[in-house]
Amino acid sequence: MFSTGSDEIVERKAFFGSMVFETEKKDNGALGMTTGVDNPVPLIVLFLVLTIVLTVIQTIYRGLKQRREQLLDESGR
Incomplete structure (x- = not known):
């Protein structure tokens, strides 16, 4: 779900398209x-x-x- 294969923006949808997860490469090399x-x-x-x-x-x-x-109650306990 969160894996990316390149430096481009990757958008994944889950649960019938209701939830969106997007990853992108930041300028400093970090992954956002x-x-x-x-x-x-x-x-x-x-x-x-x-x-x-x-x-x-x-x-x-x-x-x-x-x-x-x-x-x-009917059985008299």
Whole structure:
């Protein structure tokens, strides 16, 4: 991702083009790198999907925990 084969500017995109990594050779011989967000849509979609999945998991967990308590109460513990 960060490797360059020559002294020219190299631009790499990651995560469906949403993140950009750019390397360039500086005047003093050092290698400079800049990063940025080119297209925020994939990042927003990922955030929404993860939020939905974690909410569903939490809801299922609470339902199962409540059902367990109900069964324990019915059995007389």
